[in-house]
Every structure is written in C-alpha cells, then in structure tokens.
Amino acid sequence: MIFDNLDDFFSSGIKESKRSVIRELLKLINNPEIISFAGGLPSPEAFPIKEVQEICNDLIPKEGAYMMQYGATEGDPSLRKELIKIANKAGMDAEEHNLLITTASQQALDLVTKIFINRGDPIIVGIPTYLGGLQAFRSYGADIHGVTMDKEGESSVEIEKKLIELKKAGKKVKFIYVIPDFQNPSGITMSKRRRIEILELATKHEVFVIEDSPYRDLRYRGEHEPTIHSLDKERLVIQIGTFSKIFIPGFRIGWIFAHKTIIDKLTVAKQATDLCTPAFNQRIAAEYLRRGLLDVQIEKIKKIYSAKMNLMLSEFEKNMPKGVTWTEPDGGLFLLVTVPEHIDLEKEFQKAIDRKVAYVIGSAFTHDNSRKNTMRINFSYSSPEQIKEGVKRLADMIRSLI
Amino acid sequence: MIFDNLDDFFSSGIKESKRSVIRELLKLINNPEIISFAGGLPSPEAFPIKEVQEICNDLIPKEGAYMMQYGATEGDPSLRKELIKIANKAGMDAEEHNLLITTASQQALDLVTKIFINRGDPIIVGIPTYLGGLQAFRSYGADIHGVTMDKEGESSVEIEKKLIELKKAGKKVKFIYVIPDFQNPSGITMSKRRRIEILELATKHEVFVIEDSPYRDLRYRGEHEPTIHSLDKERLVIQIGTFSKIFIPGFRIGWIFAHKTIIDKLTVAKQATDLCTPAFNQRIAAEYLRRGLLDVQIEKIKKIYSAKMNLMLSEFEKNMPKGVTWTEPDGGLFLLVTVPEHIDLEKEFQKAIDRKVAYVIGSAFTHDNSRKNTMRINFSYSSPEQIKEGVKRLADMIRSLI
Numbered sequence: 001m002i003f004d005n006l007d008d009f010f011s012s013g014i015k016e017s018k019r020s021v022i023r024e025l026l027k028l029i030n031n032p033e034i035i036s037f038a039g040g041l042p043s044p045e046a047f048p049i050k051e052v053q054e055i056c057n058d059l060i061p062k063e064g065a066y067m068m069q070y071g072a073t074e075g076d077p078s079l080r081k082e083l084i085k086i087a088n089k090a091g092m093d094a095e096e097h098n099l100l101i102t103t104a105s106q107q108a109l110d111l112v113t114k115i116f117i118n119r120g121d122p123i124i125v126g127i128p129t130y131l132g133g134l135q136a137f138r139s140y141g142a143d144i145h146g147v148t149m150d151k152e153g154e155s156s157v158e159i160e161k162k163l164i165e166l167k168k169a170g171k172k173v174k175f176i177y178v179i180p181d182f183q184n185p186s187g188i189t190m191s192k193r194r195r196i197e198i199l200e201l202a203t204k205h206e207v208f209v210i211e212d213s214p215y216r217d218l219r220y221r222g223e224h225e226p227t228i229h230s231l232d233k234e235r236l237v238i239q240i241g242t243f244s245k246i247f248i249p250g251f252r253i254g255w256i257f258a259h260k261t262i263i264d265k266l267t268v269a270k271q272a273t274d275l276c277t278p279a280f281n282q283r284i285a286a287e288y289l290r291r292g293l294l295d296v297q298i299e300k301i302k303k304i305y306s307a308k309m310n311l312m313l314s315e316f317e318k319n320m321p322k323g324v325t326w327t328e329p330d331g332g333l334f335l336l337v338t339v340p341e342h343i344d345l346e347k348e349f350q351k352a353i354d355r356k357v358a359y360v361i362g363s364a365f366t367h368d369n370s371r372k373n374t375m376r377i378n379f380s381y382s383s384p385e386q387i388k389e390g391v392k393r394l395a396d397m398i399r400s401l402i
Numbered sequence: 403m404i405f406d407n408l409d410d411f412f413s414s415g416i417k418e419s420k421r422s423v424i425r426e427l428l429k430l431i432n433n434p435e436i437i438s439f440a441g442g443l444p445s446p447e448a449f450p451i452k453e454v455q456e457i458c459n460d461l462i463p464k465e466g467a468y469m470m471q472y473g474a475t476e477g478d479p480s481l482r483k484e485l486i487k488i489a490n491k492a493g494m495d496a497e498e499h500n501l502l503i504t505t506a507s508q509q510a511l512d513l514v515t516k517i518f519i520n521r522g523d524p525i526i527v528g529i530p531t532y533l534g535g536l537q538a539f540r541s542y543g544a545d546i547h548g549v550t551m552d553k554e555g556e557s558s559v560e561i562e563k564k565l566i567e568l569k570k571a572g573k574k575v576k577f578i579y580v581i582p583d584f585q586n587p588s589g590i591t592m593s594k595r596r597r598i599e600i601l602e603l604a605t606k607h608e609v610f611v612i613e614d615s616p617y618r619d620l621r622y623r624g625e626h627e628p629t630i631h632s633l634d635k636e637r638l639v640i641q642i643g644t645f646s647k648i649f650i651p652g653f654r655i656g657w658i659f660a661h662k663t664i665i666d667k668l669t670v671a672k673q674a675t676d677l678c679t680p681a682f683n684q685r686i687a688a689e690y691l692r693r694g695l696l697d698v699q700i701e702k703i704k705k706i707y708s709a710k711m712n713l714m715l716s717e718f719e720k721n722m723p724k725g726v727t728w729t730e731p732d733g734g735l736f737l738l739v740t741v742p743e744h745i746d747l748e749k750e751f752q753k754a755i756d757r758k759v760a761y762v763i764g765s766a767f768t769h770d771n772s773r774k775n776t777m778r779i780n781f782s783y784s785s786p787e788q789i790k791e792g793v794k795r796l797a798d799m800i801r802s803l804i
Contacts, residue, residue, distance in 0.1 A: 002608045002638060006663060009576060009610070011542075014517040017670050041472055049466035056458040064451035068652040070443055103505055103654075106677040114541070115416040119521075135674035139516070140413075174411060206404045208411070236404060250470040250681040252505075261408060268419050272537035275508040278680055279652040 012119065013139045035390035037377045038358040040184065040333055042245055043308075046301045048293065052248070055287045063283060071279035073271050075101025075255070079286035083241075083255055086289070092230060097260040100267055103277045105214055105242035105254040109136040111273065112210055112238060112256070115265045116174040117142045122166050124176045126154040128336070128365035128374070130184045130212065133177055143171075144367040153190030154178055156197035163205040175208040175238075176201075180228060181216040182332025185365045185376035189330055192225045199228055202236045208262075211239045217246050217298050219331035220306030235259035243285060245333065246298050251281040305333070305380050311387050312379040319395035321402055326377075333380040336362065343401045344372045351400070357393040414521065415541045437792035439779045440760040442586065442735055444647055445710075448703050450695065454650070457689045465685060473681035475673050477503025477657070481688035485643075485657055488691070494632060499662040502669055505679045507616055507644035507656040511538040513675065514612055514640060514658070517667045518576040519544045524568050526578045528556040530738070530767035530776070532586045532614065535579055545573075546769040555592030556580055558599035565607040577610040577640075578603075582630060583618040584734025587767045587778035591732055594627045601630055604638045610664075613641045619648050619700050621733035622708030637661035645687060647735065648700050653683040707735070707782050713789050714781040721797035723804055728779075735782040738764065745803045746774045753802070759795040 007015070059067065074080065080099055087094045102108040109132060117123070119141030125133065127146040137144055145166070147158035159176060166173050176198060180190035190198075202209045211228045229239040235258065242254035256266060270276075288294060309329065316326055316337075326337045337359075339345065346361045362374025382390060409417070461469065476482065482501055489496045504510040511534060519525070521543030527535065529548040539546055547568070549560035561578060568575050578600060582592035592600075604611045613630045631641040637660065644656035658668060672678075690696060711731065718728055718739075728739045739761075741747065748763045764776025784792060 002610075002636065003661065003663065005608075008574060009518055010667060011516065011518055011520050011523075013520075014667050014671055017674060019670050019673065039472075044467035044471060047467050047470040049462060049470070052466065052470070053458070053462045056455070056462065060451060060455045060458065064454065065446035065449050068449040068451070068454070068650040069446060070441075070646070070651045103676045107675065110675045114413065116411055116413055118413050118415075121413075132674070132677070139671065139674040172410060206407075208404075234404065244472070248470040248682070249472045252676065252678070252680045259405065261405065265412060265416050268421050269416055269541065271421065272419060272534070272541040273509065273512045274505045274654065274676070275534070276654070278654045278683060280650070281680055281682060 013141050016141065017135065017139050034353065034356045034358055035382060035386045035393065036358040037379070037382065037390060037394070038360050039381055040378055041381045042249060042301070043304055043380050046304055047248065048288070048297055051288065051293055052284060055284050059283060059287060067280045067283045069279060071276040071282065073267050073276050075099070075277060076279055076282035076286060078290070079282045082286050082289035087257065092227070092257070094257050098257050098263060100256045100263050100270065101277050101282065102254045102256060102270065103274055104244055104249070104252040105212065105240050106132050106136070107270075107273070108240040108254050108256050109133050109212070111266045111269045112175075112240070113137055113140045113142065114269045114273075115262070116208070122171050122173045124159055124162050124173060125367060126178065126183070127367070128185050128362060128371060129177065129367070130179055131364050133212065134365070134367055137177075146367045149186060149188060151188065152194045153180060153183070153188055154194070154198070156194055156201060159198060160201055163201060163207070167205070173205070173207045175210050177210045177212065178228070179212045179214070180225070181213060182218065182329050182334070184215070184332070185334050185360070185362065186336045187327045187329030187332055187334050189225065195225060195228045195231055199231050199236070203234060207236075209237045211237050213239055214242045214245050215332040218302060218305060218333070220302060220309060222330045229257065238262060246301060247285065247288070247294060251285060253277060253281060253285055308379045308382070308384065308387060311384055312377070312391065315388055315391040319391050321395065321399045323402060324398055333378055335377050335379065337375045337377055339373050339398055340402060341373050343398070345375050346372050348397070348401060352394065352397050355393045355397050357390045357397070359394070415543050418543065419537065419541050436755065436758045436760055437784060437788045437795065438760040439781070439784065439792055439796070440762050441783055442780055443783045444651060444703070445706055445782050448706055449650065450690070450699055453690065453695055454686060457686050461685060461689060469682045469685045471681060473678040473684065475669050475678050477501070477679060478681055478684035478688060481684045481691070484688050484691035489659065494629070494659070496659050500659050500665060502658045502665050502672065503679050503684065504656045504658060504672065505676055506646055506651070506654040507614065507642050508534050508538070509672075509675070510642040510656050510658050511535050511614070513668045513671045514577075514642070515539055515542045515544065516671045516675075517664070518610070524573050524575045526561055526564050526575060527769060528580065528585070529769070530587050530764060530773060531579065531769070532581055533766050535614065536767070536769055539579075548769045551588060551590060553590065554596045555582060555585070555590055556596070556600070558596055558603060561600060562603055565603060565609070569607070575607070575609045577612050579612045579614065580630070581614045581616075582627070583615060584620065584731050584736070586617070586734070587736050587762070587764065588738040589729045589731030589734055589736050591627065597627060597630045597633055601633050601638070605636060609638075611639045613639050615641055616644045616647050617734035620704060620707060620735070622704060622711060624732045631659065640664060648703060649687065649690070649696060653687060655679060655683060655687055710781045710784070710786065710789060713786055714779070714793065717790055717793040721793050723797065723801045725804060726800055735780055737779050737781065739777045739779055741775050741800055742804060743775050745800070747777050748774050750799070750803060754796065754799050757795045757799050759792045759799070761796070
C-alpha cells in the first residue's frame with residue numbers, strides 16, 4: 001500500500017529534483033566505442049599516481065592511526081594550514097576561521113544552499129550555469145532567477161533589474177551564484193569590470209555572492225582577472241574551491257573561504273551532513289601540498305589540456321558547418337557550442353550516440369530548461385585522436401540536421 | 403550592514419541547528435590529561451594499518467587512475483558487490499538496486515531526511531536517541547516526537563499512541579527511527595518481540611522504519627536478534643550501515659539498503675549533495691573485504707572492546723555510589739549512566755573537566771533536551787588504565803554532588 005502512495009511521503013525538494021543528466025551520461029562512457037565529450041572528467045593520464053603511492057608509503061606507517069580516525073569537521077589541521085598558505089601567497093586575505101574543508105565542491109554548494117535557503121527564497125544565476133549548482137539549489141526549493149551572459153560574463157544590468165524587481169515584490173534575494181573563471185558550461189571568463197559591478201550590486205542590495213572557482217588554476221592563455229573575493233572588502237563573497245580538477249577528484253576534497261560567521265554556520269551544517277571529510281585523503285593531500293607537488297602538477301595538466309583545447313578549437317574551425325558557433329575559452333575544461341535555433345539537441349541526442357559521439361545538452365545548464373540549441377563540449381578527457389574523430393562525427397551529425 | 407542583519411539571511415533549518423556537543427567535546431581529548439569517555443571513537447590500536455598499506459601498494463600502481471577519478475553516485479561496483487555478498491550471506495534479501503553507498507552513515511541520515519521531510523513533518527524517535535540523527539532531522543525542520551525506552555527498546559505502546567494521535571491531528575508521520583542493536587547512547591538492544599511490534603505498527607499505519615545499524619557486528623555476549631529488515635516483507639525498512647565502527651571511520655564509507663524506489667530517490671539526492679563517495683577509499687575497502695580481512699578485523703575489535711566493556715562495568719560496580727545506575731550492554735561502544743534526578747550533569751560538566759574526566763551529557767541525545775541526570779560513557783577508546791582511573795574520577799565527582 002505504502003508504495004502505491006509514495007508521493008505522499010517524498011519531500012517537495014526531492015520531487016522537484018531530477019537525476020543528473022551528466023551522471024547518467026557518465027555511464028555512456030563505459031561503451032568504449034563512444035567518443036565522449038560529455039563528462040567533466042580530468043584526463044586519467046594526468047593523475048599523480050607515483051607521487052601518491054610514495055606519500056602513502058611514507059605516511060601510513062607513521063600516521064595510519066590518525067589518518068584512519070574520525071577527523072575534525074573543520075578539516076585536517078595540516079591541510080588547512082597548507083590551503084591558507086596558498087591563499088595568502090595568492091594575496092588572499094584569509095585566516096583559519098575563514099576556512100571550511102568540504103567533501104568536494106558539490107558539498108560546498110549543498111551546504112551554502114542549506115544555510116541560506118528556505119523554500120521559495122530567490123537567488124540569481126547565469127543562463128547557462130553549472131548543473132551541479134542548479135541541482136543543489138533546486139533540492140532546497142530555491143526560486144531560481146536567470147540572467148543572460150555576454151562575453152564579459154553574467155549581465156550586471158539584468159542582475160540589478162532582478163534585484164530591484166524582487167525587492168519590490170517583497171522578496172529577499174539570498175545570493176548571486178557565479179563561476180567567474182572559465183565558466184562551466186560556457187568557458188566564459190568574467191571581465192574585471194563585471195566583477196566589480198556585481199560586487200557593487202551585492203553591497204548596494206545586500207546579497208551574498210557565491211564565487212565558485214574550480215577551474216581558476218587552469219588558465220592556458222592571457223592574464224588572470226582578480227577573484228571577486230579579492231575585490232571584496234565586506235566579506236560578501238563566499239568562495240568555493242576544489243582539488244577535483246587540478247589534483248584528484250576521487251579524493252573528494254573541496255573548501256570554502258568566507259566570513260567567519262558564515263563558516264561557523266557552514267560547519268554546523270556539515271556536522272549534520274557528513275560529520276567530516278575523510279582524514280585519510282586530507283592527510284595525503286596536505287603532504288602533497290607540503291612537498292610542493294601541486295604547482296608541478298598544475299603545470300603538467302595545463303600543458304596537456306591547453307594542447308587539447310587548441311586542437312579542439314582548430315578541429316571545430318576545420319569541420320563545423322556554417323551557422324554553428326562556439327565559445328573560445330582561455331582555460332578550464334569546456335566550451336559551449338550553439339547550433340541554429342531550430343535544432344533541438346536534446347531531441348537529437350540519440351543521433352549523436354548512433355554516431356558514437358556524446359555531448360551534454362545545453363538545456364541541462366539552464367534553470368528554465370532553455371537553450372536547447374546548445375551543447376557543452378569537454379576537451380580535457382579525450383585523446384587527440386579521439387578529439388579529431390569526435391569533432392568530425394559531431395560536425396557530420398549537425399550537418400545532417402541543418 | 404549585511405552582517406548586522408544576518409538572521410534575515412539564514413534558513414530556518416540552520417537557525418534551529420546547534421553545534422554538536424560531541425564534536426565540540428572531541429576537541430577536549432586533545433588535552434592528554436583528560437580521560438575522555440566522551441567520543442564514540444574506535445580504539446586506534448585496532449586499526450588495520452599494515453593491511454591497508456599493503457592494499458595501497460598493490461592497488462595504486464595498477465588501478466591508480468580509476469581510484470583517483472570521479473566515481474558513480476551509486477558507489478564503486480566492486481564494493482557494492484562485496485556488500486551485497488555479505489548481506490546475502492547474512493540471509494538478507496538484497497540486490498544491486500537495493501543499495502546505495504554513502505559518505506558514512508551521517509550522510510545516510512542526511513539523505514533519508516532530505517527525501518522524506520518537509521518542514522513540520524512528524525517523525526518518531528526514542529528518548530534518548532542518536533545525536534547525529536537528531537541533528538540531521540532538525541536541520542530539515544522535522545517535527546520530532548519522542549517515546550520512552552525500556553529494557554526491550556522503544557515502547558511500541560507509546561509509538562502506537564503517537565501514530566494515532568498524529569493521524570487524528572491530520573499529520574502524516576514519515577518514519578520511526580531506531581538503532582535496535584546496542585543503541586547509541588543507551589547500549590540497549592531491542593527484543594525480537596519489540597522489533598516485530600514496531601514493524602506491525604509501521605505496516606498498519608503506513609510509515610517507514612529507519613533501522614540504523616552501526617554497531618550490530620560488535621556483539622560481545624548473547625545471541626543476535628533478527629534485524630528489523632529481515633522481518634520486513636514489505637520493504638518498509640530502510641537499513642543504514644557503516645564501516646566507521648568496525649573498519650576505518652577516516653574512510654567515511656557507509657551504505658543504505660532499501661526498496662529500489664527509495665534507493666533511486668536517495669541517489670538523486672546524493673548527486674546534489676556530494677556527487678559520489680571517494681572512489682579511492684571505496685576500492686581499498688572493497689579489496690579489504692575481498693581478501694576476507696573484515697571478519698578477522700571484527701573478531702580482533704570484539705576481543706579488545708569486550709574486555710574494555712567488562713572492565714568498565716566492574717569498575718562501575720566497584721566505584722559508583724548508591725543511587726547511580728547504568729545500562730549493561732551486550733555489545734557496541736556505549737553505556738548510559740543515570741544519577742539522582744536532582745543532579746544536572748549539563749551544569750556540572752565543568753566539574754568533570756576539573757577532575758580531568760569527560761562524558762557526553764545525556765540531554766544531547768533527547769529531542770526535548772530532557773534527561774539531564776544522564777550521561778553517555780564510551781568504553782572503546784580509553785586504555786584499561788584510563789578506564790580504571792577515569793571511573794574513579796567520575797565516581798568521586800558524582801559522590802560530591804549527591
């Protein structure tokens with residue numbers, strides 16, 4: 001009986017949640033014939049296998065009992081120390097009480113949403129924006145408002161319009177969510193001017209800014225813009241980082257830098273969510289940082305990925321039919337492809353699979369399921385040969401639909 | 403300005419959440435002079451350091467790239483296989499689609515609450531019950547109703563009364579939460595009769611039963627009662643397990659066995675919460691199980707802990723003044739001490755710290771902050787010498803208050 005009326009049992013949040021398109025797509029890459037530009041997976045060739053093995057051999061005999069025990073919710077002290085050091089070295093104003101270690105950045109998104117959002121609370125995101133962010137926001141019933149993006153990032157004009165509109169309607173916007181560096185899925189990097197404008201709007205209208213920053217270290221050309229966090233004098237910026245793209249996603253280690261009162265609330269939320277992030281993995285990561293290996297690793301990854309990005313862009317240039325456009329990122333893992341408006345890439349997805357190539361439908365990255373004529377393409381995972389062949393297959397498929 | 407009106411920003415759930423007393427207390431054990439009966443920590447002497455080191459050396463060179471990559475939300479296939487094997491061997495009716503791997507059992511509690519609870523939805527728990535459960539339930543605004551416990555576990559008479567009462571009030575109870583084996587904090591094991599009664603009530607009144615089972619393998623005397631899951635023909639039972647008490651808490655690996663529709667919803671919720679549990683740790687754990695080492699480990703732990711429990715009980719017998727009573731568990735990590743009603747152990751906590759001994763106040767384990775004259779005592783972490791000395795200090799402190 002109970003299973004006949006299950007809908008009476010489920011929470012509103014879970015009823016509105018959907019299985020992640022990306023997670024489901026990840027399953028496809030198990031078919032070795034399919035060239036997948038779908039995932040956001042780092043290249044397996046880049047993992048520091050030998051170094052991690054060495055650290056395990058050095059640490060486990062000496063510190064095994066500590067590494068295997070429960071850890072502090074705030075995170076392992078040695079890893080916290082190393083992260084603060086890196087942050088300070090990059091000119092970031094951050095102390096111990098500004099930091100929480102999380103079970104990768106997806107948990108950071110979950111916790112930030114958990115402490116701020118009651119059902120129906122409005123937030124502002126880009127169109128498009130990160131799917132994992134949308135999932136976290138939806139799972140707490142956030143009222144998601146989208147603003148369009150141009151080459152400089154999310155439109156500050158539209159953000160201000162939304163802020164005024166929602167205030168007039170008596171609603172309190174909790175935060176603006178952005179991924180300023182090599183945005184997922186668009187690959188767009190926010191201009192300095194836009195960063196300043198968004199921060200000014202946050203200050204003026206009293207809302208927080210979530211600066212999600214998983215790709216920042218992966219810049220292949222051009223100069224860094226300042227982080228929004230570094231421009232912020234009032235600690236309105238909550239910055240999220242992760243090792244998943246630059247070190248080891250399988251360790252599930254991320255972090256949040258924010259005002260100490262926010263960190264305190266996030267820590268309480270984390271206690272109820274998973275108590276602590278694995279001490280075992282945190283100690284290995286801390287030792288990896290202490291040995292100065294991360295900088296070497298980032299240089300190695302940048303070399304591999306920038307070559308792949310350049311190859312991907314030149315193959316697009318060579319193969320794509322007229323009427324198809326794509327973003328040209330300066331870093332990160334993704335670019336966004338736009339095809340003529342009449343083509344619904346969600347509907348046509350099976351045709352890509354038939355041609356043994358995979359992408360993520362762009363509509364998965366919009367709060368309103370729009371932009372069906374876009375697709376996200378990952379260039380970090382596939383080999384050069386796969387990139388060449390995959391872009392050909394993709395171009396042929398699009399050509400057949402134009 | 404924003405930080406002057408922060409309360410306008412925080413969600414109701416986080417406003418009602420408090421820092422965990424246990425987590426805060428864990429910080430005390432860093433003072434080596436304090437004998438801590440407070441934590442729920444496994445004994446560091448019991449960790450399988452050599453075995454894990456060997457597995458790391460065997461696996462990382464061969465499978466490093468897989469172990470370091472993102473994993474499936476459902477969990478690592480090899481670990482899933484081993485867990486199903488163990489479950490089936492124990493006579494449990496469970497298939498692949500009945501299992502989700504979680505980031506330890508705290509995440510299991512978070513996810514179960516997330517998929518079922520809208521603010522104000524009623525649930526039923528024991529007085530006392532597990533603090534981490536209460537934290538998870540509170541963080542989603544569950545309306546928590548408590549029932550008293552006797553030597554057979556949570557009172558089924560009171561549960562039925564609550565179920566009828568709440569139904570009359572037009573409220574839908576979502577689940578009954580129990581820890582039937584060596585309950586935390588009381589150490590009480592639920593009788594078979596009580597398990598059957600609670601399951602009958604769940605069937606009759608159409609509610610789910612959360613069977614939280616972290617300690618079941620740690621039985622030091624007597625015979626196992628059947629799990630509630632094994633008595634359940636309708637899949638109303640959602641069973642939560644973890645490696646934290648029998649293997650390595652620092653790996654953060656737990657799991658949920660439930661009806662496939664429930665597992666499906668939990669998987670969607672987990673995608674938005676932390677994407678996946680570390681593949682690195684899961685592969686090491688799977689290999690540990692494949693090598694048949696867990697059974698050996700459990701026997702080793704049982705030997706250590708049962709000796710400590712027996713010592714603790716005999717020291718209580720020797721030292722405690724009249725008017726003090728305590729539970730006599732058959733397994734697990736905890737016993738519950740009751741002192742005369744006029745003594746408030748929350749208020750007197752500092753006196754224990756002054757005497758360099760620590761416990762957890764019993765009121766932390768009640769939804770209504772009652773039972774201030776009880777304390778939870780852990781017997782797995784301290785050495786025999788510490789147990790002897792610590793019980794003396796505790797008895798002296800209580801004697802001074804009677």
